[in-house]
Amino acid sequence: MTTVRMRDLRKRFGATTALDGLDLDIGVGVTGLLGPNGAGKTTLLRCLATALAPDHGRIEAYGLDPADSRQRTALRRRLGYLPQSPGLYPNFSAAALLDYVAVLKEIVDPAVRRAEVRRVLEEVGLSDRANVKVRKLSGGMRQRLGVAQALLGGPDLIVLDEPTVGLDPEQRMLFRALISRLGETRTVLLSTHQTEDVGALCERVVVIRGGRAVFAGAPRALAQLADGQVWRSAGRPGGGAVYWRTAEGDYRTLGEQPPDGVAVPPSIEDGYLKLLGPAPAGTTR
Amino acid sequence: MTEQTGDAQLLRAVAAEDMGALRLLHLRHAPWIRLRLTRRCADPDVVDAAVQDTFVAVWRDARNYRESGGEAAAWIWTIAIRRLVSTLRGPGHRWVGVAGEAAETVPSAEDLVLLRIEHGDLGAALDRLSPELRAVIQATALDGLTVREAASLLGVAEGTAKTRLMRARARLRELLA
């Protein structure tokens, strides 16, 4: 079910074009946003999170238009947002910080707010750190606290800008479990640099480049873009391809078939690289 | 930290503001403290309030706990009975401090004797004490309260409690002779 529609979004910052006529539909479930740095991911998320107005174009989320101030407020009541730099106040305790955001989310009754703060702390596994000041939390804990504030009030639309940054492998697993649970009933849009995150928890993946969506579909379909172009070979491939030496000591190539190359199934990363065009010839990674 | 971590180590973690450690202590000690407090106060709401106050006080006072000063369970229990006293008596739920007053408590030799109550004559002797004399022995020797706190718990003047304690000891000696 489509819950968010974006049409012809444009946004410029001075001479830089961040969004250049972006069209995108997303629905209930987890959608991953991939793209190189500067492709417009953060701008797109900020626009959807009502923290920034696009110069041109239209957004409709849960039937609400953020260009209209009343509908924008209504949308904010159903929104959870983790910005790229949350800037959580260092002198607040985790619980006090969440309490403050809960007030911003119009949860007026102190008892309801306490219960809600407790709930989201439990969700991200920070119950035992509720009283710890933000500045004393580790990077991963701060990131989880950032996610926790986005979950306050049980939003329908959850926008997360690089939520897995700074998480260690165990925390990342817990985070995936949490997000996929949320994705059962809510619209979750998250940006990431990790293709593993996309493969592990996103039903849909969107690739943006130069301020436009250049791919939107299942992660498997993204991988398929590189079908028949990924090879393994014992010998070092010639030029004109991206290749690297694997842990097993042979070469994995994306592009032209090396002389002794055997086709292997492509990964999401292969599809992503294929889509964005190969790096300069012969580059090792 | 796990369920196997010792009380003393948990208390050190609590002193370092670790709520997880306090949660483990609560899990481990709240049930028996509740049971024991229920023997002293029939109102479950008052007991629950005292249990909650106890762990809040443990949180604030954990840095004052010294391992040399005895077992953690006994330390927590002393806090619990004091919380009960102040919940019952103090109109403003006056905080009865933990540190500094320990010197006034009755020598622990009597505690050791009490651990052997079931053997021999002491049990019988205690049973034969009048209830008010027994209560003051219980509050001081067993619960570790000062005479003043015992007086507060029993709702009598401090002087009365002191007299009763002396009479109780004399009577016990007499019965055991």
Added chain:
Amino acid sequence: MAWHVDAELLQAYEDGSLTPSRVMAVDAHVQACAACRASVPAEAAWLDRTWLAVADTLVADRPSPVEWLLRRSGLPEHRARLIAATPALRLSYFAATAAVLAFAVAAAHTGQTGARVTLLLFLVLAPVLPVLAVATAFGPPADSMHEITSATPMAGPTLVLWRATAVVGPSMAMGVVAAAASPGPGWWAAAWLLPAFLLCAGTLALATVLPLPTAAALLGGVWVLVALAVSTSAPLVQGALFGPAAQFGYLLAAVVAVVVLTLRRRHLDPGESR
């Protein structure tokens, strides 16, 4: 220890069917025996309930002095909490303002010829202090959480105006106290109030078009430059800058600024196109 508390004994203890000495024996034993303590059955719901009560008590922060004051003045708890989180409502900011003002007052009390210059300097600079306060009341870069704040239903003109008022109020009050403590004709103490109000309202009005720090720097800078230029050219400086005609002009301009601010207030919302 030769014996332990078994289920039967525990039941008797709970029922109250033990002799007093047995009760005391169980008490003493349980206190010393970890195994018997652990054997006391725990009721999960009760444990959860008491733990949550404990955790809530520990986590509940004492309200900050600012929040306490706001609540004492009759604001509802949630609004007090909202305003108390204003970045500029920190002791350090007020301390800095107080220090600047104290210095100005002290300087005004020393020297004869220098006094007039210092006082003039005070009159010129005092209106800029509330503008600085407004500049740090909300939005980037003063509020590190502005991006999160922007995406909440409370974001928008109401929050901005509450916060601006919350910082301008104390800032102006300190200015009044400082002016009253300075030597000079009595009206000087109030002479800077209208310019200060104009600059604050103007900054907020301009912030509907420009980023807030830019708006504040622009207006504050223009005020200081014009005032200094006037004071070097005109002999009756205080008349030109703070006389009745000038004050009337400030009032008119302030009204215009308030009207612009009212009409364009929704542009204070970061989600609004400019």
